[in-house]
Amino acid sequence: MQSPFIVELNEQNFRQVLEGSMQTPVLIHFWAPMSEESAQVIPELQMLAQQYNGAFTLALLNCEQEQMIASQFGVQALPTIALFINGQAVDGMGGPQSLTAIQQMLIKHLPSQDELNLKQAIELIQSGQHSQALPLLEGLTDELKQKGDVKLALTDCYLETQNFDQAKKVLEHIPLEYQDNYYKGLVAKLELHAQAANSPEIQSLEEALAQDPSDLKLSNELALQYHQVNRDEEALELLWNIVRGDLNALDGEIRKSFMDILSALGQGNPVAGKYRRQLYSILY
Incomplete structure (x- = not known):
């Protein structure tokens, strides 16, 4: 199986592979064609290495071909599995083992799937791929x-x-020890948005609506302006307060604006989900 996470150990590369355990753990599987049990488990180990997606390197050592290396490790039985971290053997098992037993050994020493997802998300953010990083972060445990x-x-x-809106909610609960330059930069971005999102045109519409709260055209126009500057929760709340009392308000224009904003936000947006459920509750 061709994979960057799987290598065949030999005299030329085994020192380099072991040195690689300083950065990424290396699981060495000692096997030989004459030992059927040691050969049979290789496809399962290869699949495991693929599933872990680089959390460890699987190194296969054919003890018949590489007897000198095998003797250096003092292998007594086949199959034998040894896990190396920072150049040192930290765990291992001799004799036939179930895949579950091997996984349990790895779990003790390797990062969890959540920790791997977090690491991947941080790398995506650093390369500017925020939309790909977001679902990885949102899928983490509440504790993380x-x-x-x-x-x-x-x-x-x-x-x-x-x-x-979500950014503001999360930013309000950043612990003091994390309020560093990264945090200050995010605060500055949010403040810039807030300034842009409170344009003189919006302020004028808000003042006019405050004078005449029953003006549906003003409400509709203000909601659409809110949507233009990503103040979607305010836009939907403004329209919802009208739609829930009269689905055909302003000859159906209010409901159309409401639906258009929901559609623009998409299925995965939590704010849209909330108002979509409220709409369904009065439609059905």
């Missing part, structure tokens, strides 16, 4: 999402994907 560095990463993604 309470950590300051995860909150900062989430805020960054929300800002870059123009989900400013």
